[in-house]
Each structure stands twice: as C-alpha cells, then as structure tokens.
Amino acid sequence: MSHAVEAARPAQTSAWHMYRAMVSVGVVCGLLIVGVFQATLPIIERNKAEALRSAIFHVLPDATTSTTFRFDESGGFSVVKGESAGMPQVYAGYDDDHQLVGLAVEAQGMGYQDVIRLIYGYSFVDETIIGIQVLDSKETPGLGDKIENDPEFLANFERLDVSLGEDPSALARAIVPVRHGNKTHPWEVDGITGATISSKAIASILDGSAQYWVPRIRRNLEALQGGE
Amino acid sequence: MAASTKSSTDDFIKGLWKENPVFVQVLGMCPALAVSNSARNALAMGLATAFVLVMSNVVVSSLRHFIPKEVRIATYILVIATFVTLVDYVIQAISLDLYKALGAFISLIVVNCLILGRAEAFASKNTVARSTLDGLGMGIGFAFALFSIGAVREIFGAGSLFGTQLFHDRFQDWVVMILPSGGFFTLAAWLLLFNWVKQRRTKTQGDSTLALSEGAAR
Amino acid sequence: MNQESLWSILINASLVNNFVLAYFLGICPFLGVSSKLDTATRMGGAVTFVMLVSSICAFGIQAVLVAIDAPYLKLISFIAVIASTVQLVEMFIKKFSPTLFRALGIFLPLITTNCAILGLALFQTNKGYSFVQCIVYALGAGAGFTLALVLMAGLREKLELAEVPDVTKGTAMALMLAGLLSVTFMGFGGLGG
Numbered sequence: 001m002s003h004a005v006e007a008a009r010p011a012q013t014s015a016w017h018m019y020r021a022m023v024s025v026g027v028v029c030g031l032l033i034v035g036v037f038q039a040t041l042p043i044i045e046r047n048k049a050e051a052l053r054s055a056i057f058h059v060l061p062d063a064t065t066s067t068t069f070r071f072d073e074s075g076g077f078s079v080v081k082g083e084s085a086g087m088p089q090v091y092a093g094y095d096d097d098h099q100l101v102g103l104a105v106e107a108q109g110m111g112y113q114d115v116i117r118l119i120y121g122y123s124f125v126d127e128t129i130i131g132i133q134v135l136d137s138k139e140t141p142g143l144g145d146k147i148e149n150d151p152e153f154l155a156n157f158e159r160l161d162v163s164l165g166e167d168p169s170a171l172a173r174a175i176v177p178v179r180h181g182n183k184t185h186p187w188e189v190d191g192i193t194g195a196t197i198s199s200k201a202i203a204s205i206l207d208g209s210a211q212y213w214v215p216r217i218r219r220n221l222e223a224l225q226g227g228e
Numbered sequence: 229m230a231a232s233t234k235s236s237t238d239d240f241i242k243g244l245w246k247e248n249p250v251f252v253q254v255l256g257m258c259p260a261l262a263v264s265n266s267a268r269n270a271l272a273m274g275l276a277t278a279f280v281l282v283m284s285n286v287v288v289s290s291l292r293h294f295i296p297k298e299v300r301i302a303t304y305i306l307v308i309a310t311f312v313t314l315v316d317y318v319i320q321a322i323s324l325d326l327y328k329a330l331g332a333f334i335s336l337i338v339v340n341c342l343i344l345g346r347a348e349a350f351a352s353k354n355t356v357a358r359s360t361l362d363g364l365g366m367g368i369g370f371a372f373a374l375f376s377i378g379a380v381r382e383i384f385g386a387g388s389l390f391g392t393q394l395f396h397d398r399f400q401d402w403v404v405m406i407l408p409s410g411g412f413f414t415l416a417a418w419l420l421l422f423n424w425v426k427q428r429r430t431k432t433q434g435d436s437t438l439a440l441s442e443g444a445a446r
Numbered sequence: 447m448n449q450e451s452l453w454s455i456l457i458n459a460s461l462v463n464n465f466v467l468a469y470f471l472g473i474c475p476f477l478g479v480s481s482k483l484d485t486a487t488r489m490g491g492a493v494t495f496v497m498l499v500s501s502i503c504a505f506g507i508q509a510v511l512v513a514i515d516a517p518y519l520k521l522i523s524f525i526a527v528i529a530s531t532v533q534l535v536e537m538f539i540k541k542f543s544p545t546l547f548r549a550l551g552i553f554l555p556l557i558t559t560n561c562a563i564l565g566l567a568l569f570q571t572n573k574g575y576s577f578v579q580c581i582v583y584a585l586g587a588g589a590g591f592t593l594a595l596v597l598m599a600g601l602r603e604k605l606e607l608a609e610v611p612d613v614t615k616g617t618a619m620a621l622m623l624a625g626l627l628s629v630t631f632m633g634f635g636g637l638g639g
Contacts, residue, residue, distance in 0.1 A: 014296055021295045025303050029310035029522075036314045037518040040321040047324045110454055112636045114463060115573070136328065140635070141386070142403045197636040254617050258561040261470040305529070309522045317518070332568040335521050339561045341474060407632065408468045412625030419618040427613060 056091045056104040059121030059131040063093025063101040069224060071216065077223045090213065092224050093121075100225045102130065103217055107209035111201040114138040116147075120157065120206060122214065124221065127163040128186070129206065144198035153192050153199065161186035162210045169215045177203035239358050243365025249342045250373035250415075251422045256342030261377070261411045263333045267390050270378020271371065272326055276319065276334060278367025280311045281343050285363035288351040295352075304347045305338070312338040342370060377414050381405045452582045455575075459586030461634040465562045466594040467627055472562030486599035488546075490592025494585070496531055497566050501584035503527045504567035505577055524567045562591055597627060 056066050068080040070089045080089060091104040102123040108115055117136035120129050134148045147153060165172030173187045177200040183190040189206075191199035217224065249255045256277070264270040287307050288295075295303050316334045320327045327334075337343070346366055351359040382388060385405030387395040404410050450458075465471045472493070507523045540547045566587050570580050601623050610619060 014298070017296045018299045021291075022299050022303060022306075025291070025295070025306055029306055032310055033313050033518050033522075036317050040317045043321040044317070044324075047321070051324055108449075110450060114458075115450070140403070141406045142401055258470060258473045259565075261473070302529070305525055306522065309525050313518055313521050316521070332565065332572055335568050336471075336561050336565055338521060338525060339564050404629065407628070408470065409625040409628035409632070411470060412621050412628055416618045416621035416625065419621065420613055423613045423618060 052091075055119050055133050055135060056093060056121075058133050059104050059119055060093035060102045061121075061131070062095050064096055065094050065098075066104070067092050067094070076220045090217070100124070100221075103213075103224065105209060105213050106135070107205050108136075109201060109205035109208060111137060111139050112144050112195075112197040113140060116198075116201055116205060118202070118205060120209070122162065122210070122217065124218065126159065127161070127214075129157050129160040129162055129210070132157045132202070132206070139195070139198045144195045146192050146195050147198050147202055150192060153190070156183070156189045157206075159186060160189070160206070162214050164215060164218060168218065171207075171211055171214060175203050175207035175210060237361075239361040240365040243362065243367070243369040244372065245369070247366075248369040248373055249366050250370060251418060254419075255345060256340040256370065257415065259333050259336035259340055261415065262408070263330050264374055264378040264381060264411055265385065265406045266329075266382045267375060267379045269326070269329050270374045270381075272319070273330060273333065274371025274374035276315045276330075277337050277340060277343070277374075278364075278371050280308060280315060280337055281346060281367040281370070282360060282363035283311045284308045284343055284347055285351040285359040286356055288347045289354060289356045289359035292352050300352065301344075301348070304344060304352075308343050308347070309338045342366065373418075376418060377411065380414050380417075381410050385410060450573075450575075450579065452579065455579055455582050456586040457634070457637050459583050460590035460593065461631060462637055464590040464594055464628075464631050465565065465587050466591055467624065467631045469565065471565040472560050472591055473624075474560065483596065483599045483603060486595040487592065490588070490595045492535075493560065493562065493591055494588025496528075496535060497563055497584045497588045497591075498581065499531050499535070500524075500528050500563050500567055501570060501580045502577075503531065504571060505575075505580045508571050520571070524564060528563050528567070562587070594627065598623065601627075 053066065057063055060066075068089055068091055069077040070080045071077050077090075093101045093104060095101050102121050102125075104119055104121050106117065106119045108117040110116075115136070116134065116139070118132050118134045120132040122128075123130045132154070137145065137148060139145045139147060160175065161173070162175065163172050164170070171187075173185075175187055175189060177189045177191050178184075179196075180191050180193045182188075189199065189203040243249070246252065250257055263273050284304070284307050288304055291303075312335060315337070319330065319334060346362060350362050354362070379389060382390075382405075383394060384402045385407075387393060387399045387401055402410075405414065459465070463469065466473065504524055504527065507527060508520070511517055511520055511523070536547075566584060570583050575583060598620070602620065605619065605623075614622070
C-alpha cells in the first residue's frame with residue numbers, strides 16, 4: 001500500500017517538472033530570439049537597401065536618386081514609400097535635374113544550375129537596355145559564371161534594342177541569343193563559348209521581363225517622370 | 229589536483245585531433261560540406277557551428293539538473309535552434325555577401341549531429357567549465373577541419389586563398405574542386421591521410437611493443 | 447512568386463541539384479546506413495514520405511508566420527514539425543503495417559536529424575514556391591535522394607567483394623564513390639532549363 005503511494009508521488013512531480021523545464025526554456029529562448037532580431041533588424045534593412053541602391057545605380061549610371069514604383073494592371077504605377085512591398089515593382093532613376101534617366105527592373109529565371117536573379121537598366125530615350133548586373137547566380141564556376149564578369153558578354157547589354165513594334169503591347173523583335181561571334185543585330189545577345197545555356201538563360205530572362213515591362217512603362221511614362 | 233588539470237586540458241585538446249569531429253568521428257559534415265568551396269565560407273561556417281556548439285554546451289550543462297530526462301532531447305533541440313537563429317541574424321547583419329554565400333546552410337547547423345551529440349554525451353553529464361572546454365575543443369577542431377577542406381578546394385579550384393590569387397595567370401583551375409564532387413574528393417583525401425597516419429602509428433607502436441616484449445622475454 | 451515550371455522543379459530537385467550529391471544533405475544515412483540495396487530503397491521511401499508531409503506543413507507554417515509577422519520563429523517551428531511528423535509516421539506505420547515497421551527499424555527516428563528534410567523546408571521557403579510547386583519539389587527531392595541512396599548501396603555491395611587498400615576502407619571509399627556519382631549527375635545540368 002505504502003509502496004503504491006510512494007510510487008505515485010514521483011510520477012506526479014515529474015510531469016510538472018517536464019512542463020516547467022520546457023516552458024521556461026522556451027520562454028527564455030523566445031525572448032533571446034526576439035531581442036536579437038529587433039537589434040539586428042535596422043542593420044539588415046540598411047544593408048539590403050544599400051545593396052539595392054548600388055545595383056540600381058550600377059545599371060543606371062547617370063542616375064543619382066531613385067524612387068520605387070509599384071504596378072497593378074488597373075491603377076498603373078504608384079510610388080512606394082519606405083520599405084519595398086514585394087513584386088511587381090520597378091525602380092526609377094533620376095539625375096540631378098530630377099529628370100527621369102531610366103528604370104531598373106529586377107528579373108529572374110532558370111539558368112543552367114539554378115535560378116539566376118538579375119537587374120537591368122532600361123532607357124526610354126534610346127529604347128534600349130543599357131546595362132545588367134547579375135544579383136544571384138549559382139552557375140558553374142569558371143564557365144557559366146562568366147555571365148557575371150566577362151566584359152565581352154556584358155558589352156551586349158550596353159545598347160540592347162528593346163523598341164516596341166507596330167503593336168505597342170509587345171517588343172518589335174524578341175531578345176534572342178546567338179552563337180558567339182554571330183551577333184549582327186542590336187536585339188541579339190552574343191553568347192559565351194562554353195557557357196551556352198547560361199548565356200541563353202540571360203537572354204530569355206531579359207526577353208521575358210522586357211516583353212512584360214517595356215510596353216507598360218511606355219504607356220505610363222508621365223506617372224514615372226513625375227515621381228520623386 | 230594534478231589529475232583534474234590534466235583532464236581539463238584534455239577536454240579541450242581531444243576535440244582538436246584525437247577525437248576530431250570530422251576526421252575521426254566523421255560527424256556533422258552534412259550541412260557543412262556544401263559551403264566549403266572556399267576558405268572564407270568554410271571558416272565562417274566552421275566558426276558559426278563552433279559558436280552554437282559552445283553556447284549550447286554551456287546552456288545544457290548549466291541546466292542539466294533542471295531538465296528531466298524525458299524531455300531532454302526536445303529541450304536541447306530548442307536551445308540549439310535558438311542559437312542557430314541568433315547566428316543567422318548576426319551573420320545577416322555583419323555581411324550580406326557572406327550570408328548570400330552560406331544561405332540556408334546556416335540554419336542547417338541545427339541538424340548537425342555533432343552539436344546534439346555533444347550535448348547528450350558530454351554536456352548533460354559534466355560541469356559547465358568542462359563542457360565549455362569540450363565545446364571549444366570540438367568546435368575549433370570542426371572549424372579547422374572544415375577550413376582545411378575549404379582551403380584545398382579554393383587553392384586548387386580557383387587558384388586563390390581568401391580571394392587573393394596565389395598562382396600564375398596560366399594556372400588551369402581544377403574546376404571540379406569547386407563543384408560538390410570536389411567536396412567529396414577532398415574530404416575523402418583528408419580521411420585517407422588520417423587513416424594512413426594512424427596505421428603507421430599503430431604499426432610502429434606495435435613494432436616497438438613487440439621489441440619491448442622480446443627484450444623483456446630475454 | 448516563383449515562376450519555375452513544375453517539370454523544371456521536378457528535374458532540378460531529383461537530378462540536377464540532387465539533395466545528396468549536389469547539396470550534401472542526408473549524408474549521414476547515406477554513408478552510415480548499411481550497404482544493402484533493400485534497406486536503401488526502404489529508407490528512400492520513408493524519407494520521401496516524410497519530405498512530402500513536412501513540405502506541406504512547412505508551407506502552412508510559413509503562411510502563418512508571415513501573417514503574424516514572426517519570421518524569426520521559422521527554424522524552431524520547422525524543427526518541431528519535422529520531429530512530430532516523424533513521431534506520427536512512426537506510430538502510423540507501427541499500427542497499420544507492423545512488418546514495414548520492423549523492416550525500417552532504427553531508420554525512422556534517424557530521419558529526424560536528416561538534414562535533407564529540414565533543408566527541403568528551408569529551400570522551398572526561400573524560393574517562395576506555391577503549394578503545388580512545394581509538393582512537386584518534395585517528390586522530386588525524395589526521388590533524387592532515393593536514387594542516390596540506391597546507386598550508392600548497389601555500388602558498395604559490389605565493393606564488398608573487391609580488394610581495396612586498407613587505408614581506403616570504410617568512409618573514405620564511400621566518399622570517393624559519392625564524388626564520382628556527383629560528377630556523373632553533373633551531366634544532367636541544363637536539363638531543367
């Protein structure tokens with residue numbers, strides 16, 4: 001009889017001990033995480049904003065300030081104040097005289113190894129893409145990763161033609177990749193020998209994005225020029 | 229007194245060589261190999277893991293009488309996950325570049341068998357002081373092992389170390405080293421070296437023991 | 447919003463970016479598990495199933511976390527869910543198929559610390575996959591994992607009968623094999639594009 005009573009007591013205490021341990025550890029851990037999160041949040045946001053700005057100014061070299069625009073089919077472009085609100089959005093670049101220099105657009109798509117993320121600069125005056133910067137890529141080092149730095153390849157994007165055709169809802173001619181050395185038209189992308197698929201990926205990412213954005217940007221130029 | 233000092237330095241030293249987590253115990257490589265393709269990434273990953281290991285050892289050890297054994301694994305994982313989350317945010321704040329390179333693998337430190345293993349095997353049964361030393365030893369041993377893999381991969385795969393070019397322009401990069409297969413081969417090569425050294429040691433020890441016993445017999 | 451096609455995701459997860467041979471995830475069972483073909487297939491199946499369930503749960507959790515704006519709880523919640531899923535799967539199998547349970551033995555609890563499952567949850571969250579994309583991703587990853595495991599087990603079975611230098615016996619040999627397999631799988635590059 002006494003044995004049964006003694007055996008019952010430790011079991012009861014044990015359950016309470018279990019809850020106590022887990023809950024208290026859980027609470028302390030939670031506080032720690034939230035604390036560090038709040039402390040690092042401003043630093044992280046600042047870093048991200050800086051990285052984005054440097055990318056925007058890299059592809060729009062004449063711009064000195066930038067405004068973010070959100071887009072929806074019915075309302076057109078509207079300014080996004082403060083933090084970015086997620087896609088779809090574009091970044092308008094203005095020079096010192098508050099004139100619209102061009103727009104920077106982020107795009108992504110499947111490369112050889114994994115998804116490639118890039119940003120490109122569009123100049124509406126020339127109707128061309130004036131520069132790209134690869135933001136994120138896992139292409140083969142030494143081969144595919146040439147898309148990031150190879151000067152010959154990047155020269156493709158200094159005046160890549162993206163003018164609109166008769167029908168202003170699409171590009172006159174799609175951006176197409178060609179084999180290395182075979183570029184004859186300004187809307188072609190000269191590929192990199194040994195990195196065919198990565199080069200093609202860049203062309204197709206740009207084409208997909210430009211087909212969507214260029215007509216919409218041109219239709220709403222005033223809204224974009226006014227922002228700032 | 230002498231015996232206890234010996235055991236505390238031993239706690240630290242064993243993690244570096246004799247019981248090195250990667251080369252001897254072959255533990256905890258999983259999440260780390262993927263980001264060991266350059267010396268910088270490997271070292272950062274190794275140190276991040278070491279940090280989590282030490283902190284979790286300290287916490288587990290100080291709470292070892294407080295946590296009932298039925299919920300110990302769950303609590304250990306909770307503690308480890310907390311520190312990993314911390315490290316994740318701290319790295320993001322320090323260097324966005326490094327964070328992009330390491331990516332989701334920082335979070336994967338939480339399933340590194342090494343950390344849970346040490347918590348269970350050592351920290352839950354020893355004092356905070358000894359657990360800290362154990363964590364430090366194992367952590368540094370792990371970081372060192374990861375660094376040696378990363379350094380080899382970077383030197384042969386990109387001809388550089390920490391970004392500075394080492395070789396002449398005409399050096400043909402062994403691209404395979406930067407690729408995942410290179411990780412496997414490099415780890416295999418280091419393990420081979422370790423095994424070979426161990427074999428030779430036991431052989432010479434065996435020879436000398438043999439000689440001793442023969443001498444004693446005479 | 448991720449715009450990858452389902453086919454591309456499937457090929458990618460199972461072949462091009464194979465979880466074991468490209469990301470080094472799930473190596474513990476890969477190297478430690480006995481080199482029997484039979485066990486490998488069963489382990490692969492169990493992992494695929496857990497991956498599927500975890501993927502769905504992770505998708506749900508991420509949605510909740512975004513709604514309550516607590517992104518820092520991601521890791522802890524994922525781990526908790528994975529551990530519970532494995533427990534549930536174990537109880538489920540034990541009840542409905544004791545033979546399968548006995549066959550899997552110790553592997554089931556081992557899956558909890560399998561980096562591949564957590565890796566899957568983290569990757570799909572980072573890529574922002576939709577629900578259907580998550581399912582396809584999990585199936586592809588599981589299939590790829592099983593494939594790698596089966597290939598490895600088959601090769602090791604043969605190796606048992608071959609004469610290899612003492613120094614290489616064990617893990618070193620397994621790693622070299624894995625390296626060679628990894629190189630082979632590189633041939634799938636570009637398939638998902």
